[in-house]
Amino acid sequence: MLKLSNRFWFVLHGWLSLPVWLLFCFVCLTGTIAVFSHELTWLTNAAARANNPDNLPAMSASLLVEKVQQAHPTADVGTVMVFEPYLVNAVVFTDHDKPQAIAYVNQYSGEIQSVEQGITFIGFMRALHGWLMFPWHGSYSIGYYLVSGMAVLMLGSLVTGLVVYKHFWRAFTQPKVRTGQGQRTLLADLHRLAGVWSIWFLLVMSLTGLWYLIQAIFWHADIDIEPHPPLVSAAQLPQPQTEIPIPPVSFQQALDKVQQLYPDFSPSYLHLPEHNRDMYILSGGGDHVFYDQYAYQASINPWTGEIASSRSPEQMTMLQTLTYIADPLHYGTIGGIWTKAIWFVFGLVLTGMSITGFMMWGRRTFKHATKVKQAVDIGEQGETA
Template sequence: MNRDRRVRIYDLHAWAGISLGLFVFVVSFTGCLALFDHELKTWEDPAKRLPLPESIAPIHDQFTNWVNNSVNQNKANQQEIRFVSLQYPSHYEPYYLGRLFVKNESGKSENYHQRWRADNAETIPERGEGLTTWLLDFHRDLMWPTTLGGRTAGRTIVGVAGIILLLSIISGVITHRKMLQELFTLRVNRSVRLKWKDVHNILGLWGIPFYTMIAFTGAFLGVVAILVPLTGALIAKGDTEKLRAVIVPPSTEAAHVKATSFSLDELYQLKVTDTDARPKRVSIVNWSDQNAIYSVNYPADNKLQRTHVVEINGVTGDILPTPEHLRATAVNRTQGAITPLHYGSFGGIAVKFLYLMLGLSLCVMIVLGIMVWVERRLNSPVGTKEKKHYLRIGQLTTGMVFGNVLASVAIFYFDKLYFGGEENRLFYTGITYFLTWLLTIVYAFSQLNGYKTTRIFTLNLSLGLFLLPIINYFSTGNLFINQLFEKPTSADWVDLTFIVSAIILFLLYKKLPNQRAEEKRKSNKEVGTKLQTQ
């Protein structure tokens, strides 16, 4: 490849990182937290720490009464049941969870949910969605406003982050002519810019397989939401009914004849595979109708598949032929493996921590790439604009990066200190998140010394994480130290992780300089010269 073409590709790599790198950082960092959604939900909600009995209590009657009462209470709205679902108790959610989706006369969809204890089927107080829902959904779709296209648009935008990362990987590989040498090059005694550049290159080159996989699966999960309908529209040649039949297979119509539903307790005992696996969840269409269908989710036969779906007659309990779109074809298995592969949910906690380390290395690589670009233009004649222009980019990077991390920590505090209505928990979680992020950016722009600002933010992060287990103790009475030596839950391990992370960040804070090394040497030299003249 000639030099001019290589320079153009390098410029593409650099400008993709500068213009969109912070966006990719936000998606990547929130993805690191989204890996532990089950563990964080246990920390967030004390109900998830309930013991899971060996034999769970019957639920069919309570669930049926709840569905019927919920509909009867709102008969004035002429609500139509779309479908209902029941989630059976599991390790991470040791209770029954019922959901009811209805459509009122105005066409608006509404949903209700209720939880019951696994040991005696008593109801569990409602707790609104908040901390974990925010972290997971912000990663998946940025909590994109409905007025601007809603979650589908947001997920597509996040998918673009995967495409940007793929572009950066390809352009970065092309521009590195000495890849084998750079895999092991770390010039610790050179300038700060060269050290940052070496770390950026090492992380980027060693992490290529993981980063490529994450970028591809992320792009697929995001962009497929809009590409599939577009492709289908081309195939169907504008025939919307044909398109709908391809994307959303038609379901069995209700007979409008009342019938006694097959017992959900008997369903839990029903085995449809060679294993002893119990159902995880059942979704029901045509509730209490003669044509009721149970879609039952069983654990998949391999870790890279989320579930194995079986359809059952909702009146007789007979197993029905598997529809085409649910069959274990090569295409369905490939598509089903994308999500477990992206979130590391196929190999237990060890794989999640491996994903976390690699995901954080991606975040560090992105930030260092931006700061190398800024540092070179601030302290050498390469830049074509005024110094303050590059200073602002550096301040923005510091504020955006630490703001996103501090905002994530802030909503952990908010979760334990919130005392309002549960229906508003998620809304105020978002307010806290963005307000913390904004204030951090404003503070970063008010400081001229980026090195000192980084130290301050690192110390605040360390203290914030260290105090979280204490806040959790006063809020829930759960002291992780006592539990670790008895029967620890996921919440206890989360608290321990906070403490360990706080210690690591504090040690990092002690190592971080207050100013640029070259400026410090210059300042010391000037002081020495002044003393000599005196």
């Protein structure tokens, strides 16, 4: 009877690990595409383009909300999302015949170019890369754990690769790619060369990925990194009436309040009150390069106009700072289109490294399995003789 050696189980374990490497490659590839998700949206969806042939100034988000409410009188607007200047603003609303819809409103002309229902390409790529489209069960998603857990694999690959590749720094000054010594040698040279030149990128992706993993654990454990925006005090609400009262503070007045608080405020995610005790929660970017477009936030009481809470980089704790600098570093948005192009190129390199690494592992595993089989066959032939 054939006895299975420890080596056989090691090889089998390697083959069973194949899905992990496929997942890693998929995460790298989708992340690379996600870097240019806004640009790809502009390229593939004409309704998302903010054409401005007359060089008009951008309208206030409150005017865009009015445009949507004029076109859909029974609509209940909940959110306004502001993207790059070349993309339209997205006004999210509900209506009697639309559980949730997004109006693409040109911020220069005020024209509603399209009303979409369903996920956008930007949202799709974010969900595909971030949590593999797995559903969220309350405060956690298995897909989010799977993706962020890849950071441990990436960091381990980086450390072990540098240990195995002696004098790796020579690849900076003496790059070596041998094309005439077979496929195995070529793959190994390309893999090592790409790895050395991508050390900084691997480190950035690993560290930001580890933070996403820690963040997921916090969410799952109901540990708040920052306090939730406050609710309007019941004492500040008007007396009960037969009709639903309209808050005296308009959306535009709330925007003006935030602009006075943060002169460099650039709106990005603007939440309108959903009920009488809800507030205007206005988030945006500012003059800090390494912070994302949600780093500045203010909650405006719609009944009194007071600023109930605020947040800026100067007020953040260490964990909050990590939260708001992780995305710009992970997706390369810190320097606009140029840094996004660099992140895109190195994302392709990282995807290629995962493929070449798997190809080399597969060749070694297949070669060893063939030798084991040949040895077993020879042994069986000897026993028969």
